[in-house]
Amino acid sequence: MVKKINHIGVAVNSIEESTPLYRDVYGMEAEGVEVVAEQKVKVAFFSVGESRIELLEPTSDDSPVAKFIEKNGQGVHHVAYEVDDVKAEIARLQGEGIRLIDEVPRCGAHHTQIAFLHPKSSGGVLTEMCQVQH
């Protein structure tokens, strides 16, 4: 079962251009920038309480985030829920008839193992299950 919102992903054209809004205007603490090569994105985290905003900048034209921005413009891209055991969560969701994009976990940013649900199976919200590796 989900424990809390780990982060909300926001698709942006440029982390550099978007950072002043989150860091200076909203006053969130910047936690650093990381490239997630497998997902073809550069990400920047900003902490807000026990959750984070994750800015997602595409690193190539065939990135899923590039396709999202092309279709919708910049904006909320996904919600990530934290779970204790992402493999067990995948099995549980499959048992509930939910369609998974990732049937085996993959590496996310910040030392996490993640799995995405298909938005057609999660009420139109791209949803990520995320296990933090301590």
Ligand code: CMX
């Ligand atoms: N939120 C809600 N719906 C979305 C969506 C999103 N972020 N992205 C796509 N969709 C919807 C589309 O609107 C479309 O719906 P319609 O058929 O009604 O128009 C449908 O899903 C299919 O979308 P598409 O544009 O044809 O794109 P694809 O099928 O090629 O890919 C998806 C969609 C979700 C399967 C793909 O983006 C994916 O695998 N995403 C998971 C990985 C990812 O997003 N990685 C980046 C973040 C990594 C990180 O956080 O570390």
